Amino acid sequence: MSGIPIPRLRLRGQKPAWLTPLSIAAAAITTLLLTAAPIRIAGANPSAAFSRYLIKPLTSANGIDELLLAATPLLFTGLAVALAFRCGYSNIGAEGQFLAGGIGATIPGLYLSDLPTVLALPLAIVGGAVAGAAWAVVPAWLRRKGGIDEVVTTLLLNPVALLLVQGLLNGPWRNSETGFPESDRLGDGYTIGPVTSGSRVHWGFVLALVLIAVAYVVFRHTALGVRMSAVGQAPKAARFSGIDADTIVWRAALVSGAIAGLGGCIQVLAVQHQLATGISNSYGYTGIVVATLGGLGAIGVGFVALLLADITVGAQSASRVLALPPQMGQIVSSVLLLTVVAALVLRKFKVVFTRNEVDS
Amino acid sequence: MSLGFWIGLIGATFAIATPLMWASLGNLLNEKSGVMNLGIEGTMYVGAFGGLAIASESGSIWLGLIGAIIFGCLAGLLVAVFTVTMGVNQHVVGIGTTLLLVSACEFVNRLRYGSGSLAKIEKFGDIIDDAGPLSQNWMTYFVFLILAPLMWWTLRSTGFGLRLTAVGEHPEAADVAGINVNRTRYVALVVGGALMALGGAYITLAELGTFTLGIISGRGWVAVALVIFGRWKVWPTVAGAVLFAATDALQLRLAITSTFGAVPNELLIALPYLVVVGALAIWGRKLRYPGAYLKPYRRA
DSSP: OTTSOEEEEEEOSSOOTTHHHHHHHHHHHHHHHHHHHHHHHTTOOHHHHHIIIIIGGGGSHHHHHHHHHHHHHHHHHHHHHHHHHHTTOOOOOHHHHHHHHHHHHHHHHHHTTTOOHHHHHHHHHHHHHHHHHHHHHHHHHHHHHHOOOHHHHHHHHHHHHHHHHHHHHHTTTSOTTTOSSBOOOOOGGGOOOBSSTTOOOBHHHHHHHHHHHHHHHHHHHSHHHHHHHHHHHOHHHHHHTTOOHHHHHHHHHHHHHHHHHHHHHHIIIIIISSOBGGGOSSHHHHHHHHHHHTTTOHHHHHHHHHHHHHHHHHHHHHHHHSOOOTHHHHHHHHHHHHHHHHHHHHTTEEEEEESSOSOO | OOHHHHHHHHHHHHHHHHHHHHHHHHHHHHHHTTOOOTTHHHHHHHHHHHHHHHHHHHSOHHHHHHHHHHHHHHHHHHHHIIIIISOOOHHHHHHHHHHHHHHHHHHHHHHHHTTSOOOOOOOOOBSSSSOGGGOOBHHHHIIIIIIHHHHHHHHHHSHHHHHHHHHHHOHHHHHHTTOOHHHHHHHHHHHHHHHHHHHHHHIIIIIISSOOTTOSTTHHHHHHHHHHHTTTOHHHHHHHHHHHHHHHHHHHHHTTSTTTTTSOHHHHHHHHHHHHHHHHHHHOTTOOOOTTTTOOOOOO
16 A cells, blocks of 8 residues: 555645636536436437537527526525525425415416406415415424424425325316316416517516525625524524524525415416416426525526526427437436535545555 | 225235335434435435336346345435535435436436336235235335344344444544444445335335336435434334325225215325324424434544
């Protein structure tokens, strides 16, 4: 052993400024290399596939339109998860809260379908947010009162929310014309329209951007934002310095549920115009990827949601043109998540070559 | 409610409990070592899909079972590299692993079998015929009569079990006592991953004989809840799995009775999940989590 230099990881003393961008670039390249193998096995050319995933959607107005449309639900769920995680509340239930938000928007849309837009939209949007928060209330309350870990309870309510949607659509809300398990179209007043005519990007996207901006200010420039980070990073110290940590976590959990619920509500009002079982394409779980890759910051969430939307739109076009199953987009996103978190850990170390095993 | 109803209910309970038993015993190993593995849902998925795919391609159900074990070990190894060696946030890595494994299975499924489903295979049969609730698969007998007692004995009476507990409770002390903390956690995650994948494989190889998308449908999350509900002990975890399965078996039978026929089926299917949340709410207060829960270990 003693004669051969062995590579070892050693903690770095100081981190140079170029290190973080370099590690993220290394993670991105690793992701491309790792995912090239399955693309080749599927019989497609990796570089053609990657250019479709990353570049193609950006080269046409239509592609950018689709990209912004696909990013909208991820902006909501990513922000919801980031807010909760910042406060040390591991909300893994954005998926269920998203679906609950869809139900919350559908209730007035079906039973008060004649309302004019000025009343209908606020009602449906508040309904979606309240439903999302309501879906988050039990885990948050159990954490506050019983100290019960929220990870498990939020997770378990995700399949329950999906079953509730399916139950409603197979039962009372079954489509009265087609008999398919999807609701009737909501009343005309319940439509969130496109930002410009001919575009698919809707005002829900603008609402998401407003929320991102508000979150940015709150996270970065208010005392509340500082308290939230303190509670998330050092709960004991935060309590000791007089911060009411329990209340902050409780409110963060509910607001997080409300934001995720808004995402589902917007998806119903602006895209589907009816409730269907497929309204969440794992948006809640992908929100965890978005929040983590975005460093739990508002701007980061915005950026990563656009990136993942780019990959999603690209994966759809690749599945049409290159006959590459669209799940490849999800594979690329999750591999990217893992390589980036790995790179961010490894950047703290440097490789040294030593000849003996004095310390390890 | 005739005698036949209850006998059928008991038989169905053991069958439904089987995948949860495999998965939650695997998860118990992980959690005892201090790691929460949310990759469990994806690990069960890869066990279910990979096991069936290999069985149907090779024509041998036993090769499929071995394949599921290998996939499970690899999934556990992946989680171990990230959570143990790198010390990354365990929730993030777990969800990332689940997303990766589920999408990888669906990618392969789409590529190899198109939109149709895998061919049906000759699944594992019951080892005793016409014996009411005793007519069960070998995987059911094995998990209740061999694996659960073995796990109980291992955790309380073997050197490995004691090292595992030490590592999960107080890794610094374990390290001082000469226990290799990270190696112990690797073993727990790799073996635990194999058990979770076998839970998934049971569903395709023994219960259905085929694969459909979304086949695990949250059972991995249930297994995580069962271990917490069972306070990281074998027999309470087994009791939790039987409770969940009994609720599930009951709802399946209620759905075809005239009284409950009008209740939407989905609400009855959701019942066992709600029972687990309710059980956690009632009995889950003031839990003492393993001392090193969610904490990576690195020498100071």
